[in-house]
Amino acid sequence: GAGVSQSPSNKVTEKGKDVELRCDPISGHTALYWYRQRLGQGLEFLIYFQGNSAPDKSGLPSDRFSAERTGESVSTLTIQRTQQEDSAVYLCASSLGPRRSAETQYFGPGTRLLVL
């Protein structure tokens, strides 16, 4: 079946502009994560959606970052007034959701954001 898809694959923007990144999770996956990965670094958790529960926004680095998810489908990550330090690969992952057994996250290919 189809995996997690993200768009755009690459985005170049000017400092101060807003950008919107999109994630289409695997069908039937109730959990959706956004991560950020700077060049040569590990994963940085941003936000988590699980079903209709309130999202876990504890990883968002500033109020310029926000995300939405419609039900258990598409999610958008919005970065307002982009800064050069926002340049990174933004990764989306989805999973079947928390369960008594293991929960495997499946990642999309990422959106590579470059802020000039």
Added chain:
Amino acid sequence: DAKTTQPPSMDCAEGRAANLPCNHSTISGNEYVYWYRQIHSQGPQYIIHGLKNNETNEMASLIITEDRKSSTLILPHATLRDTAVYYCIVRFSIQGAQKLVFGQGTRLTINP
């Protein structure tokens, strides 16, 4: 989540089995061992996971010692496309976000 220790790098000849070790001596009874890999410029890819028993899928095998303090990921017939950074993680499923944290991992290079 328990800490894991992996060698920073390994080399393997194409067509041979690649055995990647991971130490997780502080693992608790309900924690799973997960392996992911990240090929350059791509998103992380799930490989395999296990709790106590050895596991095998189309990508790899996972061997977990009886005391569960270490494990080995085996790629039975490595190809050049298996060159990647491999991450071993231990975690258990609880309510709320299962935030993945990757350590340094093992940079595996498959040589022709």
